[in-house]
Amino acid sequence: MSAAGVRLTALLRKEALQIMRDPSALAIAFALPAFLLFIFGYGVTLDAKEVPLGVVVERPSADTAAFEGKLRQSPYFETTEYRDFAAAERALEAHEINGIVWLREDFSRRMRSSRGATIGAILNGVDANSARIVEGYLQQAWAAWLADAARPGGPGAALPVAVAPRIRFNPEVRSRDYLIPGLIALVMTLTGALLTALVIAREWERGTQEALMVTRATLREILLAKLLPYFVLGLGGMAASVILAVTLFRVPFHGSAWALLVTSSLFLLAALGMGLLISTAARNQFVAGQIAIIATFLPAFILSGFVFDIGSMPAPIRAVTHVVAARYFVTILQTLFLAGDLWSVLLPNALALALMAALFLGVARLRARKRLD
């Protein structure tokens, strides 16, 4: 083996021994993604389920009973019946219920008239997002019930326009199926940057970096010896996250494993490159960790399209999202999970990741010096 090969393998072996003996790297690679997936996977969902709903029935009839029954059967609502509106309002104020459906006393009569019946819906708008979701469900439930009612043999309502939504790629419209792939991208952004930034900062803190600098190991060997082990570790964390997503959260995966491997590799190189870049500036673990979170995790959270739709951002902010590597990976992962190997989407995003990886690694290489200043 050449002298350079001996040095590189010596450094790689050192890194492997350290990873096995010091659990902090393993914790970042495996425990952190799993932990974040659990928190976000179980905690963050944009679906509303079993929303407590008050139903005010001013004059009970067969129609009101039928409509109420429809609401009660739905997995989205849990209903409580009130006789008058004031009682329901008090319950709303006491946070016992999140919304009120108001069936007036002329409900049955107007249902059969040409003007058609209306229902009143009052929603707690403090959480605007879930209020909108509940509103959507209510409208769907109402439309569905009217459609039922208009069918022959039904109570015989004036026929409203039938809504027939067909949703592709996520037929169950489970927000989790859409969020978890994005979440994996987010988690890998953080672990990728933390892995390299923290381990190099640790070498500075312990004085080992200064000792390495004066050995014959070249800068390329020193950087490669950091990149390779944590690349492998990062891929391991990635695989664990995907497996968790598919098995525990039952997110379908339509893409191919090799497309996932290639795009994940590109993304990890970009994330690790970012970590290397941070490490050229931060020489202690605390600062490195702070920079990694602020420079990678937060932009990825807000600007990657993981939760907040990029299309609806103002143009200048939309422009900024182009330098957030996670943005491309979020798109890639959502595509791979929900749609499959859709090359027209995957290729441009993969190319962008490759460019970012080259950029970060290149700048990190140029900025690193075998000197202390």
Place this chain on the structure above:
Amino acid sequence: MPITPEDRPALELSRVTRRFRAAGRTVAAVDALSARIERGTVTGLVGPDGAGKTTLMRLCTGLLLPDEGRVELFGIDVARRPEDVRARIAYMPQRFGLYEDLSVLENLELYARLQGVPAIQHAARFEELLHMTGLGPFLGRLAGRLSGGMKQKLGLACTLVQVPEMLFLDEPTVGVDPVSRRELWAIVDALVRTSGVTVLLSTSYLDEAERCASVLLMHEGRLLESADPASLTAPMTGRCFRASAPGMDTRRLHALLARSPGIMDATIQGGHVRLVTRAAGTPPPSRIPEARNLAVEPVAPRLEDAFVARLLEQAASPEPPPTPASTPTPASTATAREPAADVVISADRLTRRFGDFTAVDAVSFEVRRGEIFGLLGANGAGKSTTFRMLCGLLPPTAGALRVAGFDLRRAAGAARGRIGYMAQRFSLYGDLSPRQNLTFFSSAYRLRGARQQERIGWALREFGLQPMADAASRDLPLGYKQRLALACALMHEPDILFLDEPTSGVDPLARREFWRRIHALAGHGVTVLVTTHFMEEAEYCDRLIILSQGGIIAAGDSERLKALARSAQLPNPTMEDAFIAVLEGAAGARAA
């Protein structure tokens, strides 16, 4: 072996300057420094903390580039061809880069491969290194589980996996106990003898520099002297004396002698006063009316005397010399009148266990009011544990402990109010000014209103901090930081002062000033307790105990302890000799 002609020096520095920007101003860490180091010699780079030693080391090894000037190693310009230089040198940074989660052998293997030692030579070379360092039995142990001294030896072994032409050691003996220190020196000496390696070793211990063939004396970035120790101390011959006056208080004797004409330097050492005169012709006064049986005898000059002389000479516009002894010091001018024999700290069979490990084992001692009492010991001897129990930070497992009249097991809080504490690395808030630090620490000790303002004014005046009262503390020179730390510890006028290695790395003048203050405080009845493994600090104590493996192995004043090490071969043992002799005696007794 060197390719360049033999007559070229190993290292040549010509007007090397390196500046750093800190807090908006530029400081020259190394200032137009020129020096040369001959092949096959051990050169000591000596100076207090902040003198620029580490920067100079980094400039020599190509880790920093000079702003001006040239560094040449074996005729190669380090700035231009750092890799060619690195192939021929070895460098051990101050905190050597041992991988603590790798074993001794794994560390050695890593560095051997990085330095291109052929695999076939590993076994033989490792054997040699392990034999040299005595680390053979610990081959499989993780580096993080080694003692401080062993870590340092492993660091040296890793640095030496390949015999270099020139070896740079940056403060290799900091934080290492005297025994390991001696072993490290033996390794370096053997290396020079057998392989003709050139060594540049930095240290802030002046006694260590006396072992070097030549010395570079650095202060504030500049080279003060470059010569062999003998010619540096030569001008001091006939100027150093030891004075004692049986039956007279040493502090009073010191005060009298320090004021005598012709005296350049006077320091208290154990029971006597060490004097350095301004010129060789004028001996110190042999008769002082107040000291009737004054005895003065000549002693051998030390490198430190030469350094102090040089620093005093250089201080052309000296700040007014601090005269702490004349100002009535805070604490307890009232209590000073109490009988001197009161016992202020008493430990009786003090024991502390952590699980099955006994860190402190039935230690008993008493400290009297106004005494300066030293706690000496190698790393892991139980010093810090004892110290924490005395401060009331750690409850003893067994035994009785009374501090300032309070039983620490019952009234630790009350006792703490009577204690001032100055930590090793001066725990100050660097972003706050001296005034703000004083305000904070005095509030922490519940000083309020006019009383607080009075104390802050006192501290700023007394410690000469007025000119920089509102500057950021982090930018103060080390000596001033130390003054400020001491001032903070004295804000509440404690009866007892705890000092944890208070003057390691501080320049000799600042150290003298510090100890003058401490002696003045002790003279006013403050009891001072010092922990250290720094032998020079031990000399300033009235009485010492030496701890080893949790127990006291020797007690007495420094003279008595030194006497334990006196032998035909060693007529004038140093404190370090005494320490090692006592430790070896204890180890022998345990083995028997």
